Amino acid sequence: MDNYLPILIVFTLATAYGLWYQRSRGKLKNKSSRLGKPALTANEIGQELGSRVTLVQFSSAFCTPCRATRALLTDITADLDDVVHVDIDAEKNLDLVRRLDVRSTPTTLVLNGAGVEVGRAIGAPKRADVMATLNGIK
Amino acid sequence: MSITNVLKFNTTEDVKLLDARGPRFGALLTTIVLTAILLTGSLPLLLWQLGVFALGAFAGPQASPYAFIYRKFVKPRLSGDMPTEDSRPPQFAQVVGFLFALTATISLLADVSSVFTVAVGFALAAAFLNAVFNFCLGCEMYLRIARIRSAISMRKTPEDSYNLPNL
Structure with missing residues (x-):
């Protein structure tokens, strides 16, 4: 029985974590743009903000879903001239990463026209969710 | 949209692309082997897995014996689109696996069974999560x-x- 206990613990914890992981990754959470929360500027993200929405993606080299996310967001923003997609190498911008509390990649922030974060997705977001969020921002 | 469509967007970086199903199959075999190691405390089996991780970590995921088994026996039986991925994420995972397996090997040789159990346990959890939940x-x-x-x-x-x- 001694030998089975560690196995039991590992599989139980890993399964619980895995279920949470699968549920949480890719979900786009909308945030209320609370007053006093500092906006991001074009200078900080290295590119002009979109006039309505800016999608700020943080990526890293050891990240499989980052490429799919980049492709999806590039594709979505291609037809929209008031929405901009920026892909930032998280490792080279650690100060910004700390300030925004980005912990894993890909993480995508949804900024409104003023540069205030109104949504965030950790993991690769789904096309329908991104479209719904974009449509909700005037 | 399949992951293969991503290819054309990737123009700036020079990345090596793999069949994404290969590393996941490797994670399944790794899960089985690490479970056996945790149950038996077998040194030869642990040394084997340490070698597998070393090859995957330092020569690339395609060089792992599990990738060879995948190409030889599994891939010919699969049909449909081949999802691709950058080779660096699975290689990173192999490096982490190697470090845990190395810790486990040293503690098994030094007869410190608690460290052995924890190290193999973490490697097993990561391999299991990768195989079952596509954990990155x-x-x-x-x-x-x-x-x-x-x-x-x-x-x-x-x-x-x-x-x-x-x-």
């Missing part, structure tokens, strides 16, 4: 490590001590 270890770990590393190196510079980064 590099996504979750790499940025956290980079943040900790830079925070430590900044703390070594005395003039920055007023402005400590909080990891």
